[in-house]
Amino acid sequence: MRIPFVLAATLALSAPVLAQTVPTQAASAASATAANALIAPSPLPLQYPPFDKIRDEDIGPALEQGMAEQLKEVQAIASNPQAPTFDNTIVALERSGRLLQRANALLGNLVGADANPARLKLQGDFAPRMAAHRDAIALNAQLFARVESLWQRRTTLGLDAQEQRLVERHYNSLVRAGAKLDDAGKARMKAINAELATLGARFNQNVLSEVNDSAVVVDKAEDLAGLSDEQIAGAAAAAKARGLEGKYLIALLNTTGQPVLAQLENRALRERIYKASVARGSRGNEFDNTALVSRVATLRAERARLLGFATHADFVLSDETARTPKAVNAMLSQLAPAAVAAARREGQDLQAMIDREQAARHQPSFPLAAWDWSFYTEKVRAAKYGFDESQLKPYLEMRNVLENGVFYAAGQLYGLTFKERKDLPVYHKDVLVYDVFNADGTQLAIFLADMYARPSKRGGAWMNAYVDQSGLFNQKPVVANHLNIPKPADGKPTLLTWDEVNTMFHEFGHALHGMFSNVKYPSMAGTRVPRDFVEYPSQVNEMWATWPSVLANYAKHYKTGEAMPRDLLDKVLAAHKFNQGFATTEYLSAAMLDQRWHQLTLDQVPAASGVMDFEAKALRADGFDYAAVPPRYRTPYFSHIMGGYAAGYYAYIWSEVLDADTVEWFKANGGLKRELGDVFRDRLLSQGGSQEALTLFRSVVGHEPEIAPLLERRGLVIDKPMAATNAGDKPAKRAATKTAPKTATQGATKPAEKAATK
Structure with a gap:
């Protein structure tokens, strides 16, 4: 029988008595603890997780013990008879909950990367308990009184800027969690959070199950015309693994578009795959998410109202750089018409290609549909630029892109070196592990690369940390990209699409953000920055994928090792803006759909039966009535907005304004140069959340955000473009010339050096 978490702190205080009265149980518990590889910090380098020693049955007890320990630690802080100080309250909070953080991070990471029934059950069981645990801390009146006292006196305590910011962050976090609510409000907040946690876990599990359940079975190899021999062999192997010997299985990814649609010549099969993709989560089966969406939106709206906000979007955005839904709406609605217009122009080119092909075959033409877009895009690309995706792929072998592209760029820009190691355990045989070293030979981090799709893995791409950097605990980071x-059939090369190459560079930008973190306090480390800022460094890192010297270093034929021919390389660079209308439209429609859901007031949320109708009306209202370009994610499988990106999916385009400005800064000052990398690392990537996000941006580029570079990059033309991403900022007049840094570290803001030991 599990002990209710609300009693954990009290029972933990009476542990010595229990140990005396029940010695056999105590000995048994001690033995179990000793055998649990999660309880103590890992003895492996940098506290790398001992995956080979951790059993699924260890995770629950570690979470149990971790919650009990943290509640005991927090209660000791809250009831401390001494007057609150920065050290005995704020730093003590930073020190609390280390076991829980370790166990919870491991479970979350494994459920995302390699789920199994035991892990999914653990996630479902503990989601509401973890929510209740967080509420027990956030709604502790004694604790809040101490933090509020420090917040009120923060400018008179002799704290440095980083310490003052830490006090403010803890105070704001507690207020946003409901610390100022009355008892009835706190009780309702706890109930909402518990239910949301349960629904969120169920939604994600449904998405994973639905992706696997919706895989398309193909009977005949000839129907797969257009795919490579390696892809066909992979589809056969996937079918065999499911007991479908002699058939072919097309696995789906958790996006609306599916990569194989760019290659399959069989239009009926393309249509079948597309319709299977967009139907996910709304088919009325056991994995249908429409009721969950309705309930989640209702609970979020209610919670926002409880905290004094009109909508969930108002609540979320008040803590981001955007500040308000009005600011987000202004940017998205300004970009949307230009993006859709560009997509329609691209669609006209595709339709013309269809008409010509059908006429040449003496067959009637057909209107362009969503399942045709990628296929005919490759044909138009070939006609306009003289190449298609199939010509690129032999030069984009996965390990070569990673080691001679992604790692090479990081070496040139930041002086990093990488060494693969095979002595550390992994949670799946496909995971690669690398030591990462600074230019002076000191170890910076350990990096895991988990590149392949599998049925146990959630869709998309992401970075996570197993160990966060912390000066307080003298910890170096262990981070992973997914x-x-x-995965091709055994013995076949892994040849990437251009999108996959770009994604690899993007996710490594997140990894760099985590690895370069150099702050004292854990809650400020790495990517703990506003959601609409966190995508900015990762998007900047995408620029090196097409940087000529980097591209030339990794774009080599997987068989011969020959470099990509110069004329093909030039064509790739020339086509950089190709299909940007489609790319921008599919993204913006999803971003605006996210805002529509989360800008609803409590009485506006539709019932489950109205979820898909609401989606359709919202897209039409925002001008996304072009059926050939559907949103990148539809509501029932939009995992981002059921997780940390609720009311925040706009962050990618918001961050891209900063990204495009920064790319211009790099180019104006010489590009792939070590001194520029050092500036970007010292002034921004190393700072985590220790300073205001836009302050960090300005410290690098020297001016306020400007949207013009983004519009030029995407080939969009709009009337009177806004000048800055933050509606509260007045754009500064920009100097006529850009100023390069005099030295690599000049002007860099360093973390506070003050010791904060207890």
Whole structure:
């Protein structure tokens, strides 16, 4: 029988008595603890997780013990008879909950990367308990009184800027969690959070199950015309693994578009795959998410109202750089018409290609549909630029892109070196592990690369940390990148699409943000920055994928080792803006759909039966009535907005304004140069959340955000473009010339050096 978490702190205080009265149980518990590889910090380098020693049955007890320990630690802080100080309250909070953080991070990471029934059950069981645990801390009146006292006196305590910011962050976090609510409000907040946690876990599990359940079975190899021999062999192997000997299985990714649609010549099969993709989560089966969406939106709206906000979007955005839904709406609605217009122009080119082909075959033409877009895009690309995706792929072998592209760029820009190691355990045989070293030979981090799609892995691509950097604990980071690249049959090369190459560079930008973190306090480390800022450094890192010297270093034929021919390389660079209308439209429609859901007031949320109708009306209202370009994610499988990106999916385009400005800064000052990398690392990537996000941006580029570079990059033309991403900022007049840094570290803001030991 599990002990209710609300009693954990009290029972933990009476542990010595229990140990005396029940010695056999105590000995048994001690033995179990000793055998649990999660309880103590890992003895492996940098506290790398001992995956080979951790059993699924260890995770629950570690979470149990971790919650009990943290509640005991927090109660000791809250009831401390001494007057609150920065050290005995704020730093003590930073020190609390280390076991829980370790166990919870491991479970979350494994459920995302390699789920199994035991892990999914653990996630479902503990989601509401973890929510309740967080509420027990956030709604502790004694604790809040101490933090509020420090917040009120923060400018008179002799704290440096980083310490003052830490006090403010803890105070704001507690207020946003409901610390100022009355008892009835706190009780309702706890109930909402518990239910949301349960629903969120169920939604994600449904998405994973639905992706696997919706895989398309193909009977005949000839129907797969257009795919490579390696892809066909992979589809056969996937079918065999499911007991479908002699058939072929097309696995789906958790996006609306599916990569194989760019290659399959069989239009009926393309249509079948597309319709299977967009129907996910709304088919009325056991994995249908429409009721969950309705309930989640209702609970979020209610919670926002409880905290004094009109909508969930108002609540979320008040803590981001955007500040308000009005600011987000202004940017998205300004970009949307230009993006859709560009997509329609691209669609006209595709339709013309269809008409010509059908006429040449003496067959009637057909209107362009969503399942045709990628296929005919490759044909138009070939006609306009003289190449298609199939010509690129032999030069984009996965390991070569990673080691001679992604790692090479990081070496040139930041002086990093990488060494693969095979002595550390992994949670799946496909995971690669690398030591990462600074230019002076000191170890910076350990990096895991988990590149392949599998049924146990959630869709998309992401970075996570197993160990966060912390000066307080003298910890160096252990971070991982995850992609969903289809795995070829055994012995066949993994050849990437251009999108997959770009994604690899993007996710490594997040990894750099985590690895370069150099702050004292854990809650400020790495990517703990506003959601609409966190995508900015990762998007900047995408620029090196097409940087000529980097591209030339990794774009080599997987068989011969010959470099990509110069004329093909030039064509790739020339086509950089190709299909940007489509790319921008599919993204913006999803971003605006996210805002529509989360800008609803409590009485506006539709019932489950109205979820898909609401989606359709919202897209039409925002001008996304072009059926050939559907949103990148539809509501029932939009995992981002059921997780940390709720009311925040706009962050990618918001961050891209900063990204495009920064790319211009790099180019104006020489590009792939070590001194520029050092500036970007010292002034921004190393700072985590220790300073205001836009302050960090300005410290690098020297001016306020400007949207013009983004518009030029995407080939969009709009009337009277806004000048800055933050509606509260007045754009500064920009100097006529850009100023390069005099030295690599000049002007860099360093973390506070003050010791904060207890």
